[in-house]
Amino acid sequence: MMPFIYNGLPSRVIFGQGTLSRLADEVRELGCHRALVLATLEQAGQAREVLAQLGELGAGLFAEARMHTPVEVTDAAMRHLEELEADCTVAIGGGSTIGLGKAIALRTGLPQVAIPTTYAGSEMTPILGETRDGLKTTQRTLEVLPEVVIYDVELTLGLPVGMSGTSGINAIAHAVEALYAKDRNPVVSLMAEEGIAALSRSLPRIAQEPANQTARSDALYGAWLCGACLGSVGMSLHHKLCHTLGGSFDLPHAETHTIVLPHAVAYNAGAAPEAMSRIARALGSDDAAGGLHDLARAVGAPLALADIGLQASDIDRATQIATSNPYWNPREIEADGIHRLLSDAHAGRRPTSREVTDA
Structure with missing residues (x-):
């Protein structure tokens, strides 16, 4: 066996069917009380359901996430987050939405809950790719790794x-x-x-x-x-x-x-x-x-x-x-x-x- 180094990632992973029901408890466990729900425009309806499930823990919704995490979209999300005085984000969707959650975390240090509805895998990585002026740059830092990932098989049944x-x-x-x-x-x-x-x-x-x-x-x-x-x-x-x-x-x-x-x-x-x-x-x-x-x-x-x-x-x-x-x-x-x-x-x-x- 050749020598090697292995670094485990400090994410909490919840996997199964119907696991979305645990979302509010997970937000509370993070010590948070005002969650901003993130989504793309196409998944705004699903995001509104998540916001309703959060009840009093839900601060609002930003459904403008886009592919490749353009910095201008992140800037708009940051303004919305500050207006709502949110203390965490909940990203539901694929890599575009989860990337936006990471970009916000990098700028604010706020905790994240990621709820993937595709198979892209971004939720498990300390990697953020952002696009500015037509060029995409990538960085790796634990600051963008979601604290909690909720995998709910039921949320993928409608994936085309x-x-x-x-x-x-x-x-x-x-x-x-x-x-x-x-x-x-x-x-x-x-x-x-x-x-x-x-x-x-x-x-x-x-x-x-x-x-x-x-x-x-x-x-x-x-x-x-x-x-x-x-x-x-x-x-x-x-x-x-x-x-x-x-x-x-x-x-x-x-x-x-x-x-x-x-x-x-x-x-x-x-x-x-x-x-x-x-x-x-x-x-x-x-x-x-x-x-x-x-x-x-x-x-x-x-x-x-x-x-x-x-x-x-x-x-x-x-x-x-x-x-x-x-x-x-x-x-x-x-x-x-x-x-x-x-x-x-x-x-x-x-x-x-x-x-x-x-x-």
Whole structure:
């Protein structure tokens, strides 16, 4: 056994069905009395139900969260929070809403309760990505880690099939990169493989039976494990590319992760053979990159960056941004290779790990 360091994250996790009923008690346990509920406009109705459930503990609602956590949205939320004299936030939704809660926590130190309704995994990480003037920057600090995470399987039953698939593969991306992270360790690697396996068996079933509670429970369990992986070790090429594409070209977050992941895995395959074996095993495939592409196809997810708004003329600029600042990756970051990766992802070609390994 090689030496390793493992840092556990200090979040309280409540997992099950009907667990939202514990929200008011959890807010009280934090010593808070005026909770600001956060959501996107699309989930404002669900957020109003949460506010009603909080009763006298609910200070108000801010339902303007947006993808990639633009700083101007955070500024507006901060003004609303100060007007209401709120002493904590309750974020219900996916990565956009939970990201807003983190941005507020960074600026105020107020505690957070996160109630995820997708499989993105942001709730389990001390990571915040914010967008300013078309550029997305990321920082890692325990100041943005939610104190309490409430996983309620019932809240995911209405998640549309398309969003279920892409947010689930977004979660898988966290576990995939954890398996070849510079600071990987055996504990996180176990969680990563289990998380990939739970999602890869549940997402196709959800695509066929959206109300299947067993599949929904497996997917939420897998998302928790994958999010914990993202929160525990560093990420590399895949996440850098997706932050570039999202922050600078305003591409949808989960769909971008879903499309790019197989290609990033193929790029790194020759430099991380053990990780490739574990990914393939978790997928029930003989090839990691191809298996991820096939999973995306099986859940009806988009397969090409061209289909979600990236122009072929954008590839040069995306390559330049993604290679401009050095970061760790198991394979050296080469501009020509990144350009080919993005070109393949733009066209939706099926990559394979074996071809890269044998090249």
